[in-house]
Amino acid sequence: MKSADDLFKEFKILSVSEFFKKNADMLGYTGKIRSMTILIHEMVTNALDACEEAGILPEIRVEIDQKGESHYEISVEDNATGIPLKFIPDVFGRMLAGSKAHRNMQSRGQQGIGVSGAVMYSQVTTGQPATIISSTGDEVWKVRMNLDLQKNAGKIIEKTKIENDGWRGTKIIIEAKDVTYNRSRYSPYNYLRMSSIANPHARIEFIEPDGTKIIFPRSSKEVPKPPKIMKLHPKGMTTDDLLVMARNTKTRKLGSFLRTELSRISKKKLDEIERVSGVSMEMNTHRLTWKDAEKIIDAFKKIDFMAPSSEGLIPIGEENIMKGLSLVEPEFSIAVTRSPKTYRGGIPFIVEIGLAYGGKNEAGIDIIRYANRSPLVFDQGGCVINEAVKSIDWRRYGVNPDSTPLTLFVNIVSTHIPYTSAGKQAVAMEEEIYNEIRFGIMDACRGLKRFLSLKRRAYQKKQRKESLMKYAPESSKALSKLTGENPDKVKDLFIKLIEKRYA
Ligand SMILES: Nc1ncnc2c1ncn2[C@@H]1O[C@H](COP(=O)(O)OP(=O)(O)OP(=O)(O)O)[C@@H](O)[C@H]1O
Ligand SMILES: [Mg+2]
The missing domain is CATH 1.20.5 (Single alpha-helices involved in coiled-coils or other helix-helix interfaces)
Structure with a gap:
């Protein structure tokens, strides 16, 4: 028989990157074509996010080169802000690090793991470092780096300063094995086509492995409004959220902390929170215990608050959805932006629907799903969007789901998209989101029926x-x-x- 001492000789602490190396499928790296598309998705979403925050019209260039059997080199270049040299190792080499996860803000990325996961995949399949070329406007740095998986940290192997001729942006070059290229529905080609539809303000250039150059042109010159950081709404919070915020705040008095760091809390509401929870609003925030926090969260559930503000949510807009859908040259198109709603009590979201009939559409309904303008290509089975689409009685609107040539576009906009996994390809079944998608489709279908x-x-x-x-x-x-x-x-x-x- 083994003793505890024997067993615990095997005890080891894993870093987050070691965990994701073992569980790369959780980040979406399963299958050759899916892995290829996920690599591109992680780099392109970052480029679009960085452009959006900086108010820049995106110019993105994606190139895929074949190096051997199931072996490719992938590069993605953007014209965004660039990344300061000292942040390059953390951006590309450290998992759970980034500028988005801790901010309650609408963005495509929300976990701090996307591009470091891509570099990890590249490293564990090829053993090759990643090359990053970036400039914030002054000098250009070319960095070759890899991941120290045990330390969950980026390690620069070589850095070179290059003369700048006025360029600003970032170019990432990685190699990957166990990937492949084709033009299927799940391919980078379709992914970029879908990105272009939801981002009509972006120009995307794509070079396929055989040298074919494809341009997804810009159909709108309007720069989307930059996202806004939003305060959390009391109804969308958990005890743990509150406790973590209370530990990190600089505001000493509990009442002032709640008023300044959460939304929709007036002076009058503070009195009500104190009365219902029995916790003094005068207490020192840093002394807040789990029990106190639990009482406050219970009080939040019982008290009525104004609905969360949706001013930080930036929908694509009906006109731009139609511009995006013009890529299929439809005979008829219609778009609907629903008014803001909330799920889980306090997380705001907006649903947008687009329908494009005829033109280059093939027979049947082609459902294209998005979350914060980012295409969702995989895991459609487990996604709230598919469930909502399935529930529609299409024939009532004169649509035969098997033969009517239709593209159905669905975009969910939120400060927090409830993904079903770290791979971010399907949205969880939240009842309020499900209902809004249904209502949006029915609104748009009424227009289609008239046509x-x-x-x-x-x-x-x-x-x-x-x-x-x-x-x-x-x-x-x-x-x-x-x-x-x-x-x-x-x-x-x-x-x-x-x-x-x-x-
Ligand atoms: N092309 C880029 N230009 C400017 N900043 C970038 C770029 N790519 C990444 N970053 C920065 O690096 C951070 C980490 O990127 P990463 O993709 O790992 O995580 P994320 O985008 O925050 O979230 P997610 O895991 O959901 O993708 C980002 O939050 C952003 O601050
Ligand atoms: Mg990202």
Whole structure:
């Protein structure tokens, strides 16, 4: 029999990067095509986020080169702010590090693990370092680096200063094995096409492994409003959230801390919180215990607060969704931006829907899912968007889900997207989000139904006209016999009549 001493000789502390190396599938790295698309997704979402925060119209260049069997080099270049040299090791080499996770703000990234996960995948499949070229406007730095998995830290192998000719931005070059390239639905090609639809203000250039250059052009010159940091709403908080914030605040008095760091707490509300929770608002915030925090959170549940502000949420907007959908050259398109709602009591969100009919669409409904403008390509089965789409009675709107050529665009905008996993490809089944998606689709479908019935009527009219025209010569002959009029005159009159009636 083994003793505890024997067993505990095996006891080890794993770093977060060692954990994700063992569980790379949790970050989405499963299968050759999916791994390739996830690598590109992580780099492109970062580029778009950085441009958005800085108010820049994105110019993104993605290039994939084949180096061998299932072995590729991938590079992504942006024209965003660039990354200061001293942050490069943490951005690309440290997991759970970044500028987004701790800010309650709408962004594509929200975990601080995306690009460091990509560098990790590259390193463990090829053994090669990543190359980062970045400039914040002054000098350009070229850094070759890798990840120290045990320490969860980036390690610079070599850095070189390069003369700058006015460039600003970041270029990341990584190699990866166990990946492949094709143009399927799950491919980088489709991912970038989808990104372009939801980001009509971005210009994306893409070089495929065989050298084909594809440009997804910019269809809107409007820079989206930069995201705003929002205060947490009392109804969306847990005891642990409150305690962590209380430990880190500089505000000494509990009442002042709640008023300044949470939203929708007035002086009057503080009295109510004190009365319902029994916790003094005069106490020192740093002395807040778990029990006190629990009482306050319970009080939050019982008290009515104004709904959270949604001013920090930036939807794409109906006009821009239609511009994005123009990529499929539809015969008809419609977009709906629903008004802001909340889920889990206090997290604000907005649902946007777009429908594009005809044009380059193939038969059936092509559902394109997004969260904060970032395409969700995988795990559709477990996503609230798919569940909501499935629940729609499409035939009521004149749509046959198997044959009507339709693109259905759904974007969920929120300061916190409730993803089902760290791979960020599916959104959890939150009832309020589910309902909003349904309502949005039904709104848009009403517009589509009007168009389809007009189209049907126009088609029927055209068919009637064509069949009358077909019989015009025969009918005119018969009429001329009956009336004794000149056959050509009868025919002319008859055709004129049809033209007028079915103009
Ligand atoms: N191209 C870029 N330009 C400027 N800053 C960047 C760029 N790429 C990454 N960063 C910075 O590096 C941080 C870490 O990026 P990373 O992708 O690992 O996490 P994230 O984007 O914060 O969240 P997520 O894990 O959800 O992607 C970002 O928060 C951002 O501050
Ligand atoms: Mg990211």
